[in-house]
Amino acid sequence: xxxxxxxxxxxxxxxxxxxxxxxxxxxxxxxxxxxxxxxxxxxxxxxxxxxxxxxxxxxxxxxxxxxxxxxxxxxxxxxxxxxxxxxxxxxxxxxxxxxxxxxxxxxxxxxxxxxxxxxxxxxxxxxxxxxxxxxxxxxxxxxxxxxxxxxxxxxxxxxxxxxxxxxxxxxxxxxxxxxxxxxxxxxxxxxxxxxxxxxxxxxxxxxxxxxxxxxxxxxxxxxxxxxxxxxxxxxxxxxxxxxxxxxxxxxxxxxxxxxxxxxxxxxxxxxxxxxxxxxxxxxxxxxxxxxxxxxxxxxxxxxxxxxxxxxxxxxxxxxxxxxxxxxxxxxxxxxxxxxxxxxxxxxxxxxxxxxxxxxxxxxxxxxxxxxxxxxxxxxxxxxxxxxxxxxxxxxxxxxxxxxxxxxxxxxxxxxxxxxxxxxxxxxxxxxxxx
Amino acid sequence: xxxxxxxxxxxxxxxxxxxxxxxxxxxxxxxxxxxxxxxxxxxxxxxxxxxxxxxxxxxxxxxxxxxxxxxxxxxxxxxxxxxxxxxxxxxxxxxxxxxxxxxxxxxxxxxxxxxxxxxxxxxxxxxxxxxxxxxxxxxxxxxxxxxxxxxxxxxxxxxxxxxxxxxxxxxxxxxxxxxxxxxxxxxxxxxxxxxxxxxxxxxxxxxxxxxxxxxxxxxxxxxxxxxxxxxxxxxxxxxxxxxxxxxxxxxxxxxxxxxxxxxxxxxxxxxxxxxxxx
Numbered sequence: 001x002x003x004x005x006x007x008x009x010x011x012x013x014x015x016x017x018x019x020x021x022x023x024x025x026x027x028x029x030x031x032x033x034x035x036x037x038x039x040x041x042x043x044x045x046x047x048x049x050x051x052x053x054x055x056x057x058x059x060x061x062x063x064x065x066x067x068x069x070x071x072x073x074x075x076x077x078x079x080x081x082x083x084x085x086x087x088x089x090x091x092x093x094x095x096x097x098x099x100x101x102x103x104x105x106x107x108x109x110x111x112x113x114x115x116x117x118x119x120x121x122x123x124x125x126x127x128x129x130x131x132x133x134x135x136x137x138x139x140x141x142x143x144x145x146x147x148x149x150x151x152x153x154x155x156x157x158x159x160x161x162x163x164x165x166x167x168x169x170x171x172x173x174x175x176x177x178x179x180x181x182x183x184x185x186x187x188x189x190x191x192x193x194x195x196x197x198x199x200x201x202x203x204x205x206x207x208x209x210x211x212x213x214x215x216x217x218x219x220x221x222x223x224x225x226x227x228x229x230x231x232x233x234x235x236x237x238x239x240x241x242x243x244x245x246x247x248x249x250x251x252x253x254x255x256x257x258x259x260x261x262x263x264x265x266x267x268x269x270x271x272x273x274x275x276x277x278x279x280x281x282x283x284x285x286x287x288x289x290x291x292x293x294x295x296x297x298x299x300x301x302x303x304x305x306x307x308x309x310x311x312x313x314x315x316x317x318x319x320x321x322x323x324x325x326x327x328x329x330x331x332x333x334x335x336x337x338x339x340x341x342x343x344x345x346x347x348x349x350x351x352x353x354x355x356x357x358x359x360x361x362x363x364x365x366x367x368x369x370x371x372x373x374x375x376x377x378x379x380x381x382x383x384x385x386x387x388x389x390x391x392x393x394x395x396x397x398x399x400x401x402x403x404x405x406x407x408x409x410x411x412x413x414x415x416x417x418x419x420x421x422x423x424x425x426x427x428x429x430x431x432x433x434x
Numbered sequence: 435x436x437x438x439x440x441x442x443x444x445x446x447x448x449x450x451x452x453x454x455x456x457x458x459x460x461x462x463x464x465x466x467x468x469x470x471x472x473x474x475x476x477x478x479x480x481x482x483x484x485x486x487x488x489x490x491x492x493x494x495x496x497x498x499x500x501x502x503x504x505x506x507x508x509x510x511x512x513x514x515x516x517x518x519x520x521x522x523x524x525x526x527x528x529x530x531x532x533x534x535x536x537x538x539x540x541x542x543x544x545x546x547x548x549x550x551x552x553x554x555x556x557x558x559x560x561x562x563x564x565x566x567x568x569x570x571x572x573x574x575x576x577x578x579x580x581x582x583x584x585x586x587x588x589x590x591x592x593x594x595x596x597x598x599x600x601x602x603x604x605x606x607x608x609x610x611x612x613x614x615x616x617x618x619x620x621x622x623x624x625x626x627x628x629x630x631x632x633x634x635x636x637x638x639x640x641x642x643x644x645x646x647x648x649x650x651x652x653x654x655x656x657x658x659x660x661x662x663x664x665x666x667x668x669x670x671x672x673x674x675x676x677x678x679x680x681x682x683x684x685x686x687x688x689x690x691x692x693x694x695x696x697x698x699x700x701x702x703x704x705x706x707x708x709x710x711x712x
Contacts, residue, residue, distance in 0.1 A: 134618035138531075139535075145587030146587060146588070151553065154561050224456075225453075230449060236453050242460065243460040245690055247686065249648075250683040254680075258466070260478065262676075267482060298463070302460070361558070386558075394654065410560070
């Protein structure tokens with residue numbers, strides 16, 4: 001049988017199902033399945049007629065009537081309209097997916113009927129589906145969760161980036177689509193532009209340095225603990241694990257106290273006749289940046305140590321024996337065997353770490369938090385883009401510009417990591433290390 | 435030979451010196467916090483140096499008795515509630531996702547993997563600002579359950595570590611079971627789950643630790659003082675409440691540290707337990 005039948009070659013039930021979901025299944029006496037499809041069809045139709053079409057129209061206008069407290073009229077709420085429009089598009093997309101499955105199902109039924117096979121009953125069909133398409137059944141809930149709590153908010157923010165939402169323009173005022181104006185502002189409006197590029201430069205330096213430091217710090221520590229001469233490995237390992245286990249915000253707040261004016265370090269400085277140093281003050285400059293790097297290393301090195309330890313214990317030690325018989329030096333063994341193996345197995349983690357550091361919100365939020373410096377638009381010299389984003393959107397309600405900044409962050413991080421990820425062998429040869 | 439021996443001794447000494455330095459680096463801040471939590475006065479200014487001169491339990495007593503301003507027991511209750519449920523739901527979702535993606539070949543797999551990667555590259559705040567706006571608009575702010583849903587639903591995004599673990603389980607064991615007529619669900623239940631105890635423990639632990647120590651979401655979504663989690667509460671303590679901060683921190687750090695140590699063999703060694711030797 002040819003796979004692509006023309007419309008006239010199709011049997012009646014198939015054609016019926018193409019137009020009204022589930023009708024064909026009913027023709028073949030697949031009652032439950034047919035009714036399920038039919039009710040989805042009817043539900044979607046009802047939704048579209050009652051609110052869906054209106055919502056989609058509202059998505060494009062974002063409201064036409066403003067609330068007027070003097071006249072006592074309630075107008076349109078642009079944000080809600082945007083959201084409802086988005087929801088309508090999602091309903092349509094889900095409907096199309098279900099419709100595709102409906103078409104696939106009816107074609108299969110059709111084929112079975114033509115070849116004279118019996119159609120399975122509903123319970124049996126479900127269990128066959130559950131076994132053969134286990135991955136769909138297993139992934140349905142996780143994917144749905146991610147869609148609702150990750151994809152939907154992200155889509156919403158992408159849309160917000162193209163509106164003038166924020167500042168003075170929040171409901172009940174009407175929000176409008178403004179195209180790329182927010183991006184234009186970031187890249188050309190003097191004050192914002194300077195802030196953006198300054199923060200971007202520091203953000204890149206920060207992400208590369210701290211990823212490098214943490215990754216090789218952890219690997220080095222793991223190799224050190226793996227040495228034959230180290231006795232009582234679990235004792236030594238306990239200290240980094242302790243650091244790993246202490247919740248991050250406690251560490252960060254503790255370090256903040258440690259470097260504060262009343263903190264012990266300044267106490268020793270002042271009691272020895274020095275002047276108290278504002279390590280994390282607004283004019284701290286490089287000091288604050290270095291403290292940030294060290295604190296981040298304190299928090300992250302143990303994690304990468306654990307990872308490296310796990311990977312090293314997975315390693316085939318025969319390679320080393322062979323290598324030492326061949327007379328390879330320790331250094332050579334490290335660069336030719338250990339490093340490639342570890343880097344190979346950890347490339348995805350390396351990317352995650354890089355992105356994590358690029359978007360490391362906590363460090364400077366806790367250490368310095370909410371400082372606005374001269375020459376910066378609502379930011380300070382240690383702030384990363386993510387901190388700026390927070391200052392813009394949560395603290396100062398610049399939602400539109402904030403969303404545009406997040407899109408820029410996204411473009412930057414995805415550019416870097418896709419470059420690494422696609423080239424990495426862990427992705428290309430997914431099954432090599434089985 | 436003698437030269438070699440000498441080299442080895444030098445190597446051992448250097449190694450241990452480095453180790454000691456590293457351990458001091460990691461241990462000192464923790465030690466400082468522990469000592470400070472037993473300090474007699476409450477403010478950091480009275481500490482005079484790293485360690486308090488006299489010790490007492492007042493910090494801990496105040497934590498649980500003087501609750502009018504800072505209701506620590508309540509914070510603890512909220513944190514525990516959120517962390518336990520997010521860990522439970524999140525772990526199930528991650529294990530299911532990671533196993534399925536590791537074990538099955540299907541058309542949309544690469545698309546799925548790529549899109550999770552792309553999604554994870556959006557700054558976390560982007561989604562959070564949206565969630566914040568949405569929750570405000572729908573009046574879902576100040577709900578502990580909304581936190582749980584957000585944590586658990588986001589969890590499968592970090593499936594890569596677990597997938598890596600499942601990748602190490604050899605395919606031949608599945609094929610054998612398949613030939614014996616086991617359904618895919620049965621294979622997951624009877625073969626995969628027992629084999630993956632270490633990774634389940636690891637996942638549950640990390641999924642617990644995340645809400646346990648997260649401050650961004652609760653700070654954003656819990657405006658009501660009664661609903662504060664420990665992280666949010668401790669953030670509101672200033673230098674004059676330093677002992678209370680230290681005591682409160684130690685108190686919530688101890689259980690999680692104990693958990694990590696009790697399960698550290700899962701954390702470190704457990705990542706390689708293939709059932710079939712190839």
